[in-house]
Amino acid sequence: MPLDLADYERKACDAVKIFWGNRSAAAQKQRQLGRADQGERAGVTNGKNMDGFIALIQDIVRANGLTDAHMMIGRKLLTLPGFFRPTKLWDLLIINNGHLVAALELKSQVGPSFGNNFNNRTEEALGTAIDLWTAFREGGFGEAPRPFVGWLMLVEDAPGLRTAVRDRSPHFGVFPEFKDASYLDRYNILCRKLTRERLYTTAAVLASPRTAAESGAFTDLSDLTSLKTFVTSFAGHIAAEAARTN
Numbered sequence: 001m002p003l004d005l006a007d008y009e010r011k012a013c014d015a016v017k018i019f020w021g022n023r024s025a026a027a028q029k030q031r032q033l034g035r036a037d038q039g040e041r042a043g044v045t046n047g048k049n050m051d052g053f054i055a056l057i058q059d060i061v062r063a064n065g066l067t068d069a070h071m072m073i074g075r076k077l078l079t080l081p082g083f084f085r086p087t088k089l090w091d092l093l094i095i096n097n098g099h100l101v102a103a104l105e106l107k108s109q110v111g112p113s114f115g116n117n118f119n120n121r122t123e124e125a126l127g128t129a130i131d132l133w134t135a136f137r138e139g140g141f142g143e144a145p146r147p148f149v150g151w152l153m154l155v156e157d158a159p160g161l162r163t164a165v166r167d168r169s170p171h172f173g174v175f176p177e178f179k180d181a182s183y184l185d186r187y188n189i190l191c192r193k194l195t196r197e198r199l200y201t202t203a204a205v206l207a208s209p210r211t212a213a214e215s216g217a218f219t220d221l222s223d224l225t226s227l228k229t230f231v232t233s234f235a236g237h238i239a240a241e242a243a244r245t246n
Helices: 008-033 039-043 051-063 114-137 183-196 227-245
Strands: 070-072 079-081 087-089 092-096 099-109 148-156 202-208
Touching (some): 099 114, 114 148
Parallel strands (some): 099 148
Antiparallel strands (some): 070 092, 079 087
């Protein structure tokens, strides 16, 4: 049977609308309550900005035959054991017959502090992946096939994200692909390398302007790091698990 991508393009647009709408609503609520969140932090403290993408992923699971799987989204159910630390809290876990089918991280970033946030996201993504795969190798998730591990990033498409950035490395030169690369380019490079190094099954980055609150518009940066590649890879993994266990 062909893979069912669950009308992902339309639902992704809806997810982008939810993202910007939730950020705006959270910031407005903070102002009404007179709380002191500063700058962009006021738009993220409600913790539900990526809910539309979680719903899309859940729809793909159901559409590809894994109807009895447990899709964990409650905070108390999102913990996996680590190797270098006791536990790690994920954004979405999929468990079937007691086996880990998929673990996903859904992240976002808006301006203006693209530099510091990019570095933090990079270190977080690397640490999370290395910790999980080492725990997997050491039997932390029992005897089961290799899970799908996904990383999806939504970033604000703003001038500061597309401006070329120069780095100083006084002792050794930076890799050529990073020279004069914007932060958006760097996210694309990061996702490409995370996938090629098999740290994540698939890593994707989407860029969306603030004006997309009504349109849901977003942009992919390359085939390898696109949303279509992400959902196709994920749907294939889910279909294979369904065929193996149903």
